[in-house]
Amino acid sequence: MLQLLRLDNGAIENAACCDEYKKRRAFHPIEENPFAMNADRYVALCCTILGLAISASSYQIGLGNIKAPDAGLFPFLIGLVIILLGLMLFREGKKPREDIPIFGERWKKLSFVVGILLCYALALDWLGFTLTTLLFMILILKAIEPQKWSVAIFTAVLSTGLGYLLFSVWLKVELPRGILGL
C-alpha cells in the first residue's frame, strides 16, 4: 500500500501521499535558524512577491470607491490575500521537507518535448497540418524512447491520418494548409 501511493503521477490527484503522513509523524529536530530556506519557502516568497506585484498594479489601474468599484478593486483584494497566504506558507515551511527534485535526470527529455511542442506551434501555419504532424510524431517516437524507423513512420502516418479524419472530416475544423498546400 505504501508502494502504491508513492506514485508521482496525476492519477492520484486528490488521494493522500504516504510521504506526507510519514513526515508529519516523524520527529523533527528543532530548527536553529527560523529563516532557513527550503523549496517550499522559496515558493512562499515568490507568492508573496507576486501578491505585492498584483496589488501594486491593481492600485494603479484604479480602485474606485466602495460604492462604485473600479476594475482594480477585485485584483487588489486578491493580491492582498495572496500576500497573506504567502506569509502563512512561509511560516508553514518551517519543517524541512524531503526535496523532491523538480527535474531530476529527466530534464533532457522534458526540455526536448517542450521544445518540440513549441516548434510544432510555430511551424503549424507554415508547413501545414499534415507535414508538421508527421514530423512531430516521428521526432517524438525516435527521440524520447527510440523506436525502429518502421514503427515510427507507421505510427506517425496512422495517427496523422486519424487526426485528420477526426478533426478535418468529422468535426469540420479548418486545419492549416502551409506552403506545400497539404
Next chain:
Amino acid sequence: MDLFNQLALGFSVILTPSNLLYCFIGVVFGTLVGVLPGLGPVAAMSLLLGTTFHAPPVAAVIMLAGIYYGAMYGGSTTSILVNIPGEAASVVTCIDGYQMARKGRAGVALGISAFGSFIGGTLSVIGLMLLAPALARFALEFGPPEYFSIMVFGLTLVSYFTTGSLAKALLMACFGLFLGTVGTDTVSGKLRFTFGSAYLMDGIGIVPACMGLFGISEVLLNIGQTGKRDIFATKIKDLLPNLQDWAASIGPILRGTVIGFFLGMLPGGGAVLGSFFSYGLERKISKHPEAFGTGAIEGVAGPETANNAATGGAFIPLLTLGIPANAVMALLLGALLIHGVQPGPLLLTKHPEVFWGVIASMYIGNAMLLVLNLPLIRIWVKVLSIPYRFLFPLILLFCLTGVYSVANSTADILAMILFGILGYLLRKLSFDMAPLILALVLGPILEYSFSQSLKISEGNIFIFLQRPISATMLIISAISLLLPLVPYIRKKKIEIEESVIE
C-alpha cells in the same frame, strides 16, 4: 406527471443517433481513461474540451458527463487487476480488490464493481432528477450577494478538502481568481494585466488553460518514467457474483449510494471523498473488520458504488445553482459557458432540453457502461498493456490539434504549452490543481457578483452578512478556514485519512 413529461423530453433529446453516439464515445473514452493509470477524468475532459467546441451544447455536456462517470467504472479495473488505481476515486478499491484478485476472485470483484457502479449511478441520477428542480426553484430567490457567498463557500470547501497544505490550496484558488481577471474588464473596459498583448485582451481561455494544466503537464510528469506493470494474468472467469456475495454486498451498495450522493453534492467532496468514506464506514460497522484488507467484498462494493453515486450528486450544485462542486464540474461549467449556456436556476426554464437531455443520457450511459464493462473486460485488460511510449505522443497530438481547433490560433497552442509547464511545476511542488481550475472558471462570475452586490447595497460591505443565506455560507466558509488551526480537529482529520490508508 410533470416530471414524466420532462423526462420524456429528455429521452427525446438523447435518443437521436448523434447524441447517442456522443454519449457512447463519452462513456467509452471515460472507461478507457479510467482504466489507464496516468489520466484522470479531468485530464480526459480537458483533452476533449477542444473538440466539444464544435458540437451542439447538449451533445458536449452528454459526452463530457459520460467521461466522468465512465471513468469511475473503468478505474476499478486496474485497481483490482494491477493494484494501481486508474484514478483517484479508485484508490480504495485496490485495498480489497487486489486481494480478491490474488485469491482468484478477480472476476467477482470486477463484477460487483460494475453492478455496484450501475446501481449507484442510476439511483443518484434518480436523486438528481427529483432534487434538482426543487432546488432550482429555491435558488431563484438568489441575488448577487448569495451567489458571491456560495462561490466563496465552494472555493473554501474545495480548498479545505485538499490533502496537503490548506494555504497552498487557497493560494491556488486566489491565483485562479487572479488569472480570471486578466484581460478586458467587461464593466469598465480597462485592460488588466495584458502587458500589451493582443492575445491576452480576450482573457485567458479556459480551453488552453485546462488542456495545458491537465493534459500537457500529465504527459510531462510521466515521460521517461518507465514502470513495468505486472498485470494479474488471471483467468477472469466468473463475472457474476453468487448469492452469498450479493448478500454481503447489498448493504454496502445501498449505503455507498447514499454516502456518495450526498458527499458528491458537497463542494470539495466528490467521488474521492465518497469512496474513502464508504470504505471507512463499511469497515467500522462490519462484523468482521479484520477481513478488510484481505479481500472483503464489502470493501469493493461500497466504495465503487459511492464513487459513481457521487457523480450524480456532483451535478446538482452545477445544474441548479451554477456552482461547480469540484474540478470536473468546473470544467463542465467552462464547457457550457463556451456554448453560451448559463447553468443555474434559469437553466431549467431557458434550456430544459439541456438539463433533461443530460439526465436521460445518464440513465442510458450507465446502462451502456454496465454492458461495456462486463463482457468487454478482457479488452480493457489488453488496453492496459499498451506501452506509454505510444500513448503519450497521441495524447500530445490530441492536445495540440484540439486546442488549435477552437479558434484556429497557434497562440492558443503556445498558451497551452506554457500552462503545461506551469502545471508540471505546480504538481512537483505539491500544489492541488482543483482549486485553481474552479477559481479560473468562477473568477469572472465571482467578481461580477461582488461588484453588483456593492452597487445594490450602495457601498455597504455588510450586505453579505445581512442576508441570511449569504451569511450562512460565509460563516461556514470562515469556520472551515479556521478549523484546521484547531490542533484537535487537525489531528482527527489526519487520523481518519491515515487509518483508511493503512
